[in-house]
Amino acid sequence: MPATVIRPVAIKIDDDTRARVKRLADARQRTPHWLMREAIQQYVEREEQREALRQDTLKAWENYRANGGLHITAEEADAWLSELEQGKDVEPPECHA
Template identity: 75%
Template sequence: MNATSIRPVAIKIDEDTRARIKRLAAARQRSSHWLMLEAIRQYVEREEKREAFRQDGMRAWNEYQATGLHVTLEEADAWLAQLEAGKDVEPPECHI
């Protein structure tokens, strides 16, 4: 990240939260700013992954609705059991 892409942002937090952040920052030997920035980065990364997972699920659901292709719970369970047993097996074929 270069200096020209960094912009200050103000947020309003209650005094209790501010004091908690200061205590944690002191315990970690970091600044309050660093701690808040790290928290925001981690939150955004986690939420991006969650959204990508949700989008993958929606795509899979839409594909299933369009094609009807699927595997049964029993087929998936048997395949996963083989993988768990250390066997290198292909996933079951999708069918209607």
């Protein structure tokens, strides 16, 4: 597996934010550099998950529209799942528009 290439990137932040990062880094016994890398990594991971959820939602909406809006209600799903929990071998409810 090839080694990951790490390249420096400069960002511009105001003096107040820079001081806040420095105070927080000192409190965590880390460097401001470490703290900023960690913050960026967490942000990117969170936003990637958010985008994946958004894409899944759009696909589900398109599927719903493509199938004429066929669905079951939450109450119908709950009733069916309740019967399955009780060990009954029941068919799922019929979809309706």
